[in-house]
Amino acid sequence: ELKVEQNPLFLSMQEGKNYTIYCNYSTTSDRLYWYRQDPGKSLESLFVLLSNGAVKQEGRLMASLDTKARLSTLHITAAVHDLSATYFCAVGTWDNQGGKLIFGQGTELSVKP
Amino acid sequence: ETGVTQTPRHLVMGMTNKKSLKCEQHLGHNAMYWYKQSAKKPLELMFVYNFKEQTENNSVPSRFSPECPNSSHLFLHLHTLQPEDSALYLCASSSSALARISPLHFGNGTRLTVT
Numbered sequence: 001e002l003k004v005e006q007n008p009l010f011l012s013m014q015e016g017k018n019y020t021i022y023c024n025y026s027t028t029s030d031r032l033y034w035y036r037q038d039p040g041k042s043l044e045s046l047f048v049l050l051s052n053g054a055v056k057q058e059g060r061l062m063a064s065l066d067t068k069a070r071l072s073t074l075h076i077t078a079a080v081h082d083l084s085a086t087y088f089c090a091v092g093t094w095d096n097q098g099g100k101l102i103f104g105q106g107t108e109l110s111v112k113p
Numbered sequence: 114e115t116g117v118t119q120t121p122r123h124l125v126m127g128m129t130n131k132k133s134l135k136c137e138q139h140l141g142h143n144a145m146y147w148y149k150q151s152a153k154k155p156l157e158l159m160f161v162y163n164f165k166e167q168t169e170n171n172s173v174p175s176r177f178s179p180e181c182p183n184s185s186h187l188f189l190h191l192h193t194l195q196p197e198d199s200a201l202y203l204c205a206s207s208s209s210a211l212a213r214i215s216p217l218h219f220g221n222g223t224r225l226t227v228t
Contacts, residue, residue: 004155033216042117043203043219088156090217098144098168098209101217103156 002027004091006104013079013111021107023072023089031092032065032072033101036085043088047074079111116140119204119220126194127228134189134223136204143209145187146217147179150201162187163209194227201225 003026013019023032030051035043047056049065049072056063060083062075072089086108090101117138126132138145147159161169162181176198178190187204201224205217 035219042221043205043217045216045218048216090156098161098163100146100158100161100169102158103148105153105155 002029002091002093002102004089004102004104006087006089006107009105009107011107011109013076013109015080015111015113016078018078019076021074021076021087021089021109023074023104025070025072025091025102027093028067028070029091029093030067032063033090033092034063034072034074035088035090035103037088037106038085046087076109079109081111081113084109084111117204117206117218117220119202119223121223122221123224123226125226125228126191128194128196130194131190131192133191134202134204134225136187136189136220138185138187138204138206138218138220140206140218141208142206142218143184144207145181145184146205146207147187147189148203148205150203150222152200156203159189191225194225196227199225199227 005024032049034046037043047063052067054065060077065072086106088106090103120135144163149157158171159173160179165181176193180188201222203222204220207217208215
């Protein structure tokens with residue numbers, strides 16, 4: 001059974017600081033997704049990582065994937081208050097009937113002035 | 114506007130009630146999903162439909178009954194629920210459950226409270 005674990009689960013950081021959220025998963029997959037959820041809102045797709053060594057960047061967020069280590073990271077550079085949200089990683093798993101995403105617990109990020 | 118619309122946004126129901134959650138997607142997708150989001154727990158996949166056929170039932174109790182009449186609509190029929198079923202129920206869609214690249218597009222969810 002595929003398990004996806006994120007850490008930390010809660011992260012309080014100051015504006016301007018850097019930090020990394022980690023996502024570990026238990027079985028082989030080459031599709032890793034990052035989502036953002038604001039309170040009371042839907043999940044918004046941030047990144048889709050498709051292969052070992054993939055790196056994607058959007059603004060102050062950068063995501064990477066190491067399929068051999070079964071690890072993805074979401075790096076936050078010079079955090080700003082607008083980045084406060086809950087971040088989820090999800091791992092894709094497929095069989096001949098189709099696919100599904102298994103989500104981590106989420107990391108609740110709070111950026112303080 | 115996310116392209117995936119869920120109604121109602123909030124629902125309070127007693128344990129003996131019967132209610133239904135509705136999800137509609139306007140993205141031309143062929144796969145639809147129900148997820149349950151409880152406090153302090155990961156999103157739990159409940160059901161997957163691909164081209165109107167159910168391809169996944171993740172050991173969901175029979176008091177939850179999904180229905181997918183076409184690729185654009187998905188329902189979750191609820192009856193004799195328990196208080197622990199209180200959660201945010203999220204609908205999502207993707208181009209196809211067989212498409213390995215396509216991310217899921219989520220609706221805003223229905224906040225369900227069972228009293």
